[in-house]
Amino acid sequence: MLDTANIKFTTWRDYEEIIKILNGRFKSRHESVRDGIAVDLRKEIKNDWPWIHKIKVNNKGEYRGTEVLIDFSYPRFFNSSNTKLVNNERDYQKVNAKLFEFAKYITLDDELQKDNFEFIRIDIAQQYEANFEDHYNIFKFLQNLLTKYVGKGTKETKAFLEVNYGIKNQDYTKGFRYKKSKYCLTVYNKTAQMKPEEYIPGLMSLLRIEQSFTPSMLGVKHLYFKDVDMNYFREKYKERASQLVCDNLSKGLNETYEELKEEVTQIVKNGKIREDLRFLDGSILDEKIVCNIIQHMSLDKSERMRYRYKAIAKETLRKKGEIWRSFVDNFDKLEELVFQMCCKNIEIKLTERGIEVLKNSNQT
Structure with missing residues (x-):
């Protein structure tokens, strides 16, 4: 579920003092960036904090303190790679607690409050x-x-x-x-x-x-540690994915169907399925769409000929050539991807008029 993230917090320790601490803690030379400096820990030969990627320090001025930003990985806290995501509350809180320790380690500020730490970006997968x-x-x-x-x-x-x-x-x-x-x-x-x-x-x-999220994307001004848990991120991930994909899926599939319908109909009537259907393969999601159009189009031919035309269409769209491209079972693959993204069980069905997206009420 959780992958990489960026957080920020403010310390009242002087900006120049923070730079001295960082130079003492790490061998990586800091580089000047807008409003401050940055240290890339991934360049460290020996790093006791391999899950911390980068530190950025901004000088906010005499009366506004020093802002510290940390780019880090939840999975890399537990493993050498980020293949295994953080999926439960216990691990999420464990990383956050260690991150707080790291913040005190690079600021020597014992007055830091973890409740004031906030996400500025988080990747959820x-x-x-x-x-x-x-x-x-x-x-x-x-x-x-x-x-x-x-x-x-x-x-x-x-x-x-x-x-x-x-x-x-x-x-x-x-x-x-x-x-x-x-x-x-x-x-x-x-x-x-x-x-x-x-x-x-x-x-x-x-x-x-x-999916990468920022506070503004989630409709809030601040995203403090104390206000969010794993369930919050899980729900927001599903909610956003549903808005982007599920809410537009039926309309998108049917517009694709209608665009193909006119062209496929003309190709079949011209008797040039083998010659011309390949030119449409960039618009064809699944061979079933082409076969459904042939089955229900106005055509003065026998059922046997319709069957033959559909067989020719399938043969023409068989995976081959210079790139990997499959026109078979793509509705099933799309259903699985939607389930993984949105936790919604859907069924994509072809009808005489087009494509219907059925939503299963039993959702995880």
């Missing part, structure tokens, strides 16, 4: 095992959904975080990112990221979905 490469069309659909109904992302929005060459000269992607204002959603292949030299595309790997 879900993850599950899946064949990552077979989700190519799911990721493309989701990014189009967010762009259309939430808004065009910033320049940090990326269709592919990274593309590598896999086995048999087939490309594979490590995921996508959608960023708008202070909100960021990243879906990526954690297994490929952690062990790129060992990764074999096409096998089961860890699919991670991360």
Whole structure:
């Protein structure tokens, strides 16, 4: 659930004194940044605090104290990597308590109050095992959904975080990112990221979905330690994911269906399924959509011919070529991803008129 975070607090210890303490505690040289200095602990050869990434100190002025910001990782407190997320209240509070100890260690301020510590950003994630490469069309659909109904992302929005060459000269992607204002959603292949030299595309790997939250995104001015627990973050994660994906899913699927319907109908009537259907593969989420359009379109042909046309469509969309792309069982994959993101059980069904999204009342 919890991954990395940024917190801040204020100490009345003098700014120059804090710099001296940091220089004495760590060998990493501090670098000047806007309004202050920063120390990157990841550059330390020997680091007793490997879960602390970076410290930033801002000089707020004589009567406003010294502001300290800490970038850290909840999972790395317990393990050498962040593969295993922090999912329970006990571990969450244990890290927070140690973070408070670290704050006193770098400020020598015994008057610090943990209740005054506040989050300025926190990354909350879900993850599950899946064949990552077979989700190519799911990721493309989701990014189009967010762009259309939430808004065009910033320049940090990326269709592919990274593309590598896999086995048999087939490309594979490590995921996508959608960023708008202070909100960021990243879906990526954690297994490929952690062990790129060992990764074999096409096998089961860890699919991670991360959302970055700031206080303003959650509708509050401050996000103090004392006011939030694991349940708070869990609910906010599901709430935001539902707003972005679930609330727009039915509309997005049906608009995709309608856009395809006219083009697929024309292709079939022209008798050029093998020749032209491939040109639409960037818009096709699942082969079932194409088959459903063929089944219900106005066509002066026998059921046997409809069956043959559907078979040709499936053959044309079979996974092949230079990139990993699957058109099979993508509704099932989308249902699973929605469950993992939003804890909502849905069922995607094709009808004569389009696509219906059914919500199961028994939700976790």
